[in-house]
Amino acid sequence: MSKLNYKDLGLSDEQVLDMYYYMLLARKLDERFWLLNRAGKIPFVISCQGQEAAQVGAAYALDKTTDFIAPYYRDLGVVLVFGQTPTEIMMSAFAKPGDPNSNGRQMPGHFGGKKYRTLTGSSPVTTQFPHAVGAALASKMRGENSVAFTSTGEGSSNQGDFHEACNFAAVHKLPVVFYIENNGYAISVPLDKQLGNHNTADRAIGYGFPGHSIDGNDVLEVYQYMKQATERARNGEGPTLIEARTYRLVPHSSDDDDRAYRSREEVDAAKKKDPLITFAEYLRNAGVLTAEREQELNDRVAREVNEGTDAAEKAPFFDPEDALTHVYEER
Amino acid sequence: MAIKSYIEAVTDALADEMERDESIFILGEDVGVRGGVFRATAGLIEKFGEQRVMDSPLSESAIVGVSIGAAMVGMRPVAEIQFADFIFPAYNQIVSEAARIRYRTKSDWNVPLTIRAPYGGGVHGALYHSQSIEALFHHVPGIKIVMPSTPYDVKGLLKASIRDNDPVLFLEHKRCYRLIKGEVPEGDYTIEIGKADVKREGEDVTVITYGLMVHYALEAAETLAKEGISTHILDLRTIKPIDKEAILEATRKTGKVLIVHEDSKFGGVGGEVAAIIAEEALFDLDAPIQRLCGPDVPAMPYSPPQEKFYMLNPTKIADAIRELAKF
DSSP: OOOSOGGGGTOOHHHHHHHHHHHHHHHHHHHHHHHHHHTTSSSOOBOOTTOHHHHHHHHHTSOTTTOEEEOOTTOHHHHHHTTOOHHHHHHHHHTOTTOTTTTTOSOTTOOOBGGGTBOOOOSSTTTHHHHHHHHHHHHHHTTOOOOEEEEEETTGGGSHHHHHHHHHHHHTTOSEEEEEEEOSEETTEEHHHHOSSSOGGGHHHHHTSOEEEEETTOHHHHHHHHHHHHHHHHTTOOOEEEEEEOOOOSOSBTTOOGGGTSOHHHHHHHHTTOHHHHHHHHHHHTTOSOHHHHHHHHHHHHHHHHHHHHHHHHSOOOOGGGGGSOSSOOO | OEEEEHHHHHHHHHHHHHHHOTTEEEEETTOSTTOOSSOTTTTHHHHHOTTTEEEOOSOHHHHHHHHHHHHHTTOEEEEEOSSGGGOGGGHHIIIIIITTHHHHHTTSSOOOOEEEEEEOOSSSOTTTSSOOOTHHHHTOTTOEEEOOOSHHHHHHHHHHHHHOSSOEEEEEETTHHHHOEEEEOSSOOOOOTTOOEEEEOOSSEEEEEOTHHHHHHHHHHHHHHHTTOOEEEEEOSEEETBOHHHHHHHHHHHSOEEEEEEEESTTSHHHHHHHHHHHHOGGGOSSOOEEEEEOSSSSOOSSHHHHHHHSOOHHHHHHHHHHHHHO
């Protein structure tokens, strides 16, 4: 449980409850995806479960009216904070019109959407890092005060684009926050086979900007470090690299079986540190999450997930021939 | 009208466009103080400052990836890849990202990005400073590929590329840079991307080609004219989208088609041109379609006699036209 006092971070009671709401919403949407997948209603799930604190804490420190985000495929918590609605998320899961990410063209988790200042992402990992740097460069060139945020997993941080983006941003002191959600596994490959140095924040030293490895299960610690990083960026001091240490509580995707590469004991131990449980407990102890508020939040989230699911199930698909459109600009 | 070199037309188009639109900036290796290793961006940093003529780290995937990000949020970057041979570290960014961003968001996002790269041989550039790379991108929906042959076309097509709202790969033949000169109007004009151009009217044999080979074909046609063989030459100018109508029209003009490109033959652009003709104009042909291309070896060697052997030239093209005329 967090040792930080949220009031010291400038957060109000309503704001911490709001953070908890987004974490809970992300979790419940994700749980619904799995049910829908196992019921044969949606073809694919890629999960955020276990990483909600790392995601919501990070996004909450950004300004969704000015900043750009280039998140990775687990970042459901990030895009919810940036404005995507449960119904939109469900439209994406079902690949139907109303999906702001890709209009049903990409798998779920491939986030995007201009109205939510979310740069479109793809499946080849870490390609979004240079894009965020480009958005930051544009911001600097135009004298705007916006920050670009981009995230990825620890495995993906081994890609060349990670290095090229970090170095470029460092050279030009660009307003960008690089964020690694280190959940211990790149699908099945653990840290021992993925990284010579398990602390990916150390890489920042090589680029000449600060790096912090933090507890990604502590939404308040995440918020604190992210807030510092965004202030640094807005002050023209350049990029920051943050590694949020966390854990993926479920298989990589609906097509994965994690029993092949990690023990149930390990997963059970991680579940005791589940950020949803620990943050709820923190808020209860702080007297913010009263029984009444908790019931309200649970009801609201359940209603929103149900409404989103129903709307998406009922919605029509795009016409098959629609697949031929928007290859180039249509005039 | 002023006579300008091919590379001066590049510089002119860049300067004009940057003057017109402040969201345009150049990003590449040595493009700033040095003005580019070929001098294509000479004088631009003095005019527009180091923020708009930006020397990048030696990092091709970042040059393209950062440009994509900036383009998505409203800038119009012109990225330079110093030699087309070095574009492959950025291949994923071009193919998986730039080319797909419009499609994968149904036009919510788009990438108004021009990527300039000098390609082609005949400059003692050996395996990694001579390659023609167009075939490796030709298959990819979502990008446009422009390969002009004359200074006039360079200026008009580069301006059109920069103004295009989709990613354009603008390939400049480096042997043309100072070898090819021609009339270039002052001031503003654009040439529509996707339109081929008849560079010589003729009756006996049609040559369909692009880039430096246009000039070699024109030389060959001069020689053959003296022998009484009349050659029709179509310069594709843009290989993607390709001008199907112009290809069919040029085919019907003579009924005998020779496709010429410097790039190696197998899987090259010529195969697509031949397929278009075979599908839609087979019965207009009086002879089998012929392709004259670079050999199917990885790239041209440094050894001067071997480079010369690899490269096409006006004599080889004239021989091929003569053969076809006899058919």
